[in-house]
Amino acid sequence: MRFHELNNELLISIAGHLQDEDLKHFALVCRKFAMVACSDVIWKERLYNQFGITYKLPTEQWRDMYNRKTEDPAHARICPHIGYVTPKILEPYAAKYQTILNWLDKNLNCATCRTNCADSGLCLYIWKNNVRHRCKDCAYSFHKAVEGHGILFRMNVLQMYCFDCKRLLGETRGDSSEAHYVDMLLETLTHDSEKGKESMRKREQCMKERLLYAEHADRASVVANGKYYFVERVWLISWFLRLCDGKIGVGPVANDELEDPNREGKLNPNSRPRGNFKGGFSIVSPLLWNYLVETYGLSGGTYTSGILQ
Ligand SMILES: [Zn+2]
Numbered sequence: 001m002r003f004h005e006l007n008n009e010l011l012i013s014i015a016g017h018l019q020d021e022d023l024k025h026f027a028l029v030c031r032k033f034a035m036v037a038c039s040d041v042i043w044k045e046r047l048y049n050q051f052g053i054t055y056k057l058p059t060e061q062w063r064d065m066y067n068r069k070t071e072d073p074a075h076a077r078i079c080p081h082i083g084y085v086t087p088k089i090l091e092p093y094a095a096k097y098q099t100i101l102n103w104l105d106k107n108l109n110c111a112t113c114r115t116n117c118a119d120s121g122l123c124l125y126i127w128k129n130n131v132r133h134r135c136k137d138c139a140y141s142f143h144k145a146v147e148g149h150g151i152l153f154r155m156n157v158l159q160m161y162c163f164d165c166k167r168l169l170g171e172t173r174g175d176s177s178e179a180h181y182v183d184m185l186l187e188t189l190t191h192d193s194e195k196g197k198e199s200m201r202k203r204e205q206c207m208k209e210r211l212l213y214a215e216h217a218d219r220a221s222v223v224a225n226g227k228y229y230f231v232e233r234v235w236l237i238s239w240f241l242r243l244c245d246g247k248i249g250v251g252p253v254a255n256d257e258l259e260d261p262n263r264e265g266k267l268n269p270n271s272r273p274r275g276n277f278k279g280g281f282s283i284v285s286p287l288l289w290n291y292l293v294e295t296y297g298l299s300g301g302t303y304t305s306g307i308l309q
């Protein structure tokens with residue numbers, strides 16, 4: 001067989017390993033080679049060969065994804081390791097996930113320490129094609145032993161953590177392609193049941209609220225925007241910590257803690273910003289304030305910066 005008679009798949013695979021200069025020469029060989037060289041799948045090959053990435057947004061070209069990945073060498077926004085976890089690997093766990101949701105299985109034991117995971121929530125520790133049931137603690141100690149590889153999937157809160165990238169995947173700091181890939185994996189597990197769908201809705205709400213927190217509770221930008229609201233600080237911190245843990249709901253905003261005991265409805269003059277004690281407060285934007293009050297309710301008064309715009 002002559003070189004130009006190779007099928008497209010092989011040609012793409014070869015061209016995907018070439019540097020820019022060599023690819024230009026490759027394109028000059030004949031029309032068929034030229035077509036291969038300028039096709040988008042070359043970028044898919046390059047993305048995989050150089051970064052191990054196997055996914056992208058369905059709405060974009062592989063070339064766009066490649067360009068964005070080259071700007072992210074430290075895996076700060078795009079994790080290559082999650083690509084090893086495929087729907088096919090997770091599919092057998094869909095049924096297991098149902099039993100976790102329904103608290104039916106009393107024998108959800110950690111594969112390592114054998115303690116029951118029914119309360120703490122079962123994790124899947126995924127490393128290459130190897131999937132083990134582990135409690136969170138055992139997963140962490142195992143990852144230390146194998147030098148940091150692997151994905152930890154916390155089934156009860158639908159979170160995926162990459163030990164190599166050291167962050168939760170598909171979350172607010174990640175690239176949208178990564179979020180899309182993680183969502184697709186979670187769909188595999190949850191699409192079969194109402195409870196699964198409900199968990200996905202809760203997860204979505206958590207992500208939305210974490211984004212709101214990042215953008216609307218940052219002191220400098222909140223102050224710069226003029227009007228702001230006071231939120232009792234212990235309440236705000238518990239709300240945010242729950243979100244980080246994939247949970248929502250902390251009861252109404254506890255602003256009654258900020259009230260002056262001697263003057264009803266007035267802000268206690270002893271209240272201090274950023275104090276980590278009851279009666280301390282943080283400030284948030286009007287948008288976040290309205291969201292919190294509508295979603296969680298309000299106990300106590302509304303205190304604003306008084307700078308009405
Ligand atoms: Zn990673």
Ligand SMILES: [Zn+2]
Pocket residue numbers: 110111112113114115134135136137138139
């Ligand atoms: Zn364990």
